[in-house]
Amino acid sequence: MDSKAEDRILLEETFYVLSKKSSVFKVRLTFKGLHLIKDSEQHFKEQIIPIKDIIGCQCLRSKRKTKNCTCQSLPRSDSLQVVEENSTDSDDSDTSAYLYIYAYIIQGNKETNKKRERTIITLRFRSFDRYEDNNKEAQRWRSVIKRLIKGEPLNNFTLNEFSLTHRHRETRRLLVLCNPKSGAGKGKQIFQQKIAPIINEAEIPYDLHMTKYANFARDFVRTHNLFQWTGIVVVGGDGIVFEAINGIFERYDWADVIKTIPLGVVPGGSGNGLARSIAHYASEPYLPAPTLPAALAAVRGTSEPMDLVRVETTSQILFSFLSVGWGLLSDIDIESERLRVLGGTRFTIWSIARLLGLRSYRGKLWYLPSDIPISKSNDKFASPINTGSTLELPAEVHLETEEGRPRVDSWYSAHSRRSAYFSTGGSSYQSTTDSKLGEGDVPNSKDKTRRMYGPASQLPSLTTSLPDDWKCMDGRFVMVHASYQTHLGEDCLFAPEAKLNDGRIWLLVVKYGASRTQLLQFLLGLSTGAHAINNNRSSGEYIKLIPVNAFRIEPDMTENGYITVDGEHVDYGPIQAEIFPELGRVMVP
Numbered sequence: 001m002d003s004k005a006e007d008r009i010l011l012e013e014t015f016y017v018l019s020k021k022s023s024v025f026k027v028r029l030t031f032k033g034l035h036l037i038k039d040s041e042q043h044f045k046e047q048i049i050p051i052k053d054i055i056g057c058q059c060l061r062s063k064r065k066t067k068n069c070t071c072q073s074l075p076r077s078d079s080l081q082v083v084e085e086n087s088t089d090s091d092d093s094d095t096s097a098y099l100y101i102y103a104y105i106i107q108g109n110k111e112t113n114k115k116r117e118r119t120i121i122t123l124r125f126r127s128f129d130r131y132e133d134n135n136k137e138a139q140r141w142r143s144v145i146k147r148l149i150k151g152e153p154l155n156n157f158t159l160n161e162f163s164l165t166h167r168h169r170e171t172r173r174l175l176v177l178c179n180p181k182s183g184a185g186k187g188k189q190i191f192q193q194k195i196a197p198i199i200n201e202a203e204i205p206y207d208l209h210m211t212k213y214a215n216f217a218r219d220f221v222r223t224h225n226l227f228q229w230t231g232i233v234v235v236g237g238d239g240i241v242f243e244a245i246n247g248i249f250e251r252y253d254w255a256d257v258i259k260t261i262p263l264g265v266v267p268g269g270s271g272n273g274l275a276r277s278i279a280h281y282a283s284e285p286y287l288p289a290p291t292l293p294a295a296l297a298a299v300r301g302t303s304e305p306m307d308l309v310r311v312e313t314t315s316q317i318l319f320s321f322l323s324v325g326w327g328l329l330s331d332i333d334i335e336s337e338r339l340r341v342l343g344g345t346r347f348t349i350w351s352i353a354r355l356l357g358l359r360s361y362r363g364k365l366w367y368l369p370s371d372i373p374i375s376k377s378n379d380k381f382a383s384p385i386n387t388g389s390t391l392e393l394p395a396e397v398h399l400e401t402e403e404g405r406p407r408v409d410s411w412y413s414a415h416s417r418r419s420a421y422f423s424t425g426g427s428s429y430q431s432t433t434d435s436k437l438g439e440g441d442v443p444n445s446k447d448k449t450r451r452m453y454g455p456a457s458q459l460p461s462l463t464t465s466l467p468d469d470w471k472c473m474d475g476r477f478v479m480v481h482a483s484y485q486t487h488l489g490e491d492c493l494f495a496p497e498a499k500l501n502d503g504r505i506w507l508l509v510v511k512y513g514a515s516r517t518q519l520l521q522f523l524l525g526l527s528t529g530a531h532a533i534n535n536n537r538s539s540g541e542y543i544k545l546i547p548v549n550a551f552r553i554e555p556d557m558t559e560n561g562y563i564t565v566d567g568e569h570v571d572y573g574p575i576q577a578e579i580f581p582e583l584g585r586v587m588v589p
């Protein structure tokens with residue numbers, strides 16, 4: 001839209017500030033936002049609230065005063081009490097209609113002090129004698145604001161001839177899957193206090209389901225008719241995200257679901273790598289209100305494609321959104337579990353312990369650099385040298401996973417288990433906890449085996465040799481950790497250059513031989529991303545961050561170790577992974 005069109009005045013009205021009758025404000029609505037203009041003889045002041053920052057608006061009316069109330073007939077803003085327009089508790093003596101506009105406005109101009117503040121703008125319509133006429137005017141504003149928020153077209157009819165029969169109708173409906181056990185058991189509280197109030201302000205209906213056991217979210221997503229919802233919001237850590245994504249790939253209609261129903265991620269766990277990465281990608285302030293970017297994304301309905309990685313082990317196929325790890329970081333992640341009582345400090349203690357008693361693992365790492373497409377590499381794979389595949393995977397693969405695989409805490413973010421400070425009141429929600437199958441549900445809910453669908457692999461099978469243009473490192477490794485997001489956790493900027501949909505896997509390789517000082521520096525650098533600069537310079541020989549399209553790890557099976565996928569512990573053994581650019585879709589503020 002050109003700037004002239006953006007400035008077109010859609011609606012304009014003069015209002016008085018409730019507390020100071022002499023103060024006049026011109027309020028103007030354009031495609032840019034809501035303009036609050038104070039134009040007096042002394043000065044001209046204009047504040048624009050961008051449409052992007054407005055999440056909703058409601059028409060309300062005055063609440064009937066209690067008998068002993070001595071409030072004036074013109075309510076002051078701080079004494080004003082309002083009710084819904086159809087409430088039986090309304091004050092008939094006040095014929096005004098009130099439009100409440102909810103906005104979350106960026107405050108602060110530096111990256112370090114930027115945060116959003118909740119602001120309510122109240123417009124009182126009282127030009128007419130009858131409430132119905134004032135309400136009609138307020139409804140007209142509401143309808144236009146709602147359309148602007150949703151990016152819907154506006155024509156002269158919607159602007160001028162609005163009538164009550166043309167009120168805004170909400171077509172969206174969200175599914176919320178909340179893990180009450182995530183983080184410090186605060187999942188439910190986070191939803192009720194931080195998310196529900198915002199969804200209610202935006203007047204988006206939702207169905208809330210609390211997860212009842214490990215894999216509940218995965219089973220729910222696999223078995224229900226998801227097309228009754230326009231988005232799925234998960235509240236919890238990366239574990240619940242993993243379940244939701246892999247539940248989608250257990251559906252034969254995964255391709256439709258993944259493209260049309262975006263996933264929203266509200267950080268409520270101890271590992272919130274994806275939520276942090278999404279906020280980083282969108283340049284949204286994350287602290288002090290880490291749940292706010294996700295809530296805003298959910299109500300705005302804005303989403304973007306996200307790369308997913310298809311991971312294959314000898315026993316299962318997984319779709320990963322965050323990481324694959326072998327060695328140091330995975331060891332710390334899993335082994336520090338035994339120090340659980342120490343809370344977040346257990347990771348620090350275990351990191352030091354592991355640096356002192358440094359382990360390394362023998363194996364081979366293969367990778368396909370990001371400038372060689374997998375498909376091109378596979379053309380070469382057709383050469384006779386590389387034939388002899390023992391296991392060709394078809395487009396549909398049926399493999400079984402164990403039930404209830406152990407979930408491990410994420411090392412990367414336990415330090416950042418902070419509470420969110422955004423305060424919202426008056427939480428209310430509709431909730432359905434009945435998870436029985438309904439009309440349109442996928443009828444394989446009782447099937448205990450896991451059937452993985454999803455795009456077919458473009459790689460040679462795990463037991464087959466790789467094409468010549470793959471690079472190979474053979475030796476001892478302190479760790480190999482791959483990520484496709486910037487952050488592995490709230491405090492771990494692992495791959496500073498990564499984007500949600502850059503079509504790359506960022507492979508961090510630490511070879512045996514790096515000194516303890518280099519390793520310590522590397523671990524400390526993870527919180528700020530300094531390792532990506534420092535280690536490529538000073539320790540480049542041992543520590544490398546390499547963008548790739550695919551990789552394979554073949555650990556020496558005479559040794560023991562840990563391998564994790566998105567923080568989930570998988571069997572120790574050969575593993576390969578390939579990027580599927582833009583396969584998923586996530587809500588982005």
Ligand SMILES: Nc1ncnc2c1ncn2[C@@H]1O[C@H](COP(=O)(O)OP(=O)(O)OP(=O)(O)O)[C@@H](O)[C@H]1O
Binds near residue numbers: 216
């Ligand atoms: N009601 C429940 N009872 C027990 N476990 C559950 C329940 N709901 C979900 N889970 C499991 O909890 C695991 C961890 O969840 P999530 O990632 O949301 O939180 P977290 O705090 O980051 O987890 P972690 O315990 O790994 O730190 C999920 O993988 C899921 O299988």
